[in-house]
Amino acid sequence: xxxxxxxxxxxxxxxxxxxxxxxxxxxxxxxxxxxxxxxxxxxxxxxxxxxxxxxxxxxxxxxxxxxxxxxxxxxxxxxxxxxxxxxxxxxxxxxxxxxxxxxxxxxxxxxxxxxxxxxxxxxxxxxxxxxxxxxxxxxxxxxxxxxxxxxxxxxxxxxxxxxxxxxxxxxxxxxxxxxxxxxxxxxxxxxxxxxxxxxxxxxxxxxxxxxxxxxxxxxxxxxxxxxxxxxxxxxxxxxxxxxxxxxxxxxxxxxx
Numbered sequence: 001x002x003x004x005x006x007x008x009x010x011x012x013x014x015x016x017x018x019x020x021x022x023x024x025x026x027x028x029x030x031x032x033x034x035x036x037x038x039x040x041x042x043x044x045x046x047x048x049x050x051x052x053x054x055x056x057x058x059x060x061x062x063x064x065x066x067x068x069x070x071x072x073x074x075x076x077x078x079x080x081x082x083x084x085x086x087x088x089x090x091x092x093x094x095x096x097x098x099x100x101x102x103x104x105x106x107x108x109x110x111x112x113x114x115x116x117x118x119x120x121x122x123x124x125x126x127x128x129x130x131x132x133x134x135x136x137x138x139x140x141x142x143x144x145x146x147x148x149x150x151x152x153x154x155x156x157x158x159x160x161x162x163x164x165x166x167x168x169x170x171x172x173x174x175x176x177x178x179x180x181x182x183x184x185x186x187x188x189x190x191x192x193x194x195x196x197x198x199x200x201x202x203x204x205x206x207x208x209x210x211x212x213x214x215x216x217x218x219x220x221x222x223x224x225x226x227x228x229x230x231x232x233x234x235x236x237x238x239x240x241x242x243x244x245x246x247x248x249x250x251x252x253x254x255x256x
């Protein structure tokens with residue numbers, strides 16, 4: 001199903017396509033919990049450089065999908081090309097379709113008040129057979145974990161989507177999954193906002209060209225620090241790693 005797992009700046013990323021990710025997700029659900037999927041983009045990778053705890057979560061995740069055009073470019077530059085992107089938004093849509101077909105129950109956790117409900121309604125309108133186990137804005141604060149675990153456990157979901165933004169959503173899942181034992185949990189960032197129409201998504205052409213960051217900068221200028229970290233800083237860091245690795249390889253070759 002998967003051809004391998006590569007590393008970019010020490011962060012493992014699976015070389016997997018969207019259809020393969022869905023097949024793997026179904027296998028996780030059918031085998032029982034707990035499993036965690038992370039959709040890794042350049043922001044994740046840069047955060048992992050500064051945050052060892054976050055890096056540990058990504059290293060322990062059951063599946064790290066390549067989310068972000070920059071990840072594909074970095075993988076190619078490092079000589080370990082990936083076959084394509086598997087974004088949080090697209091994987092959420094595919095999981096909703098799978099859940100509607102197989103009768104899986106989805107719980108929507110996070111985002112602002114009413115956003116999870118609006119996102120769930122959009123998906124249920126598209127797939128009328130989709131079973132919504134529950135929606136709850138909640139909080140990523142560990143002080144609220146017990147209350148949220150009780151709510152989610154009572155709903156008995158097969159899939160848990162958590163929209164607290166990275167790295168809080170990944171920490172929340174890693175911290176609570178050992179207790180909840182939900183078959184599949186995934187952090188989805190701003191996916192609920194996109195689905196609910198609260199935040200516009202970049203046009204398809206810009207997404208295909210890898211220019212989502214430019215669209216986000218125009219629509220959400222407050223994200224400029226994150227975009228700088230995810231675009232020029234990430235690119236320079238990856239280029240530096242590639243050159244360092246080349247120097248090591250040339251040194252070894254000379255010694256041999």
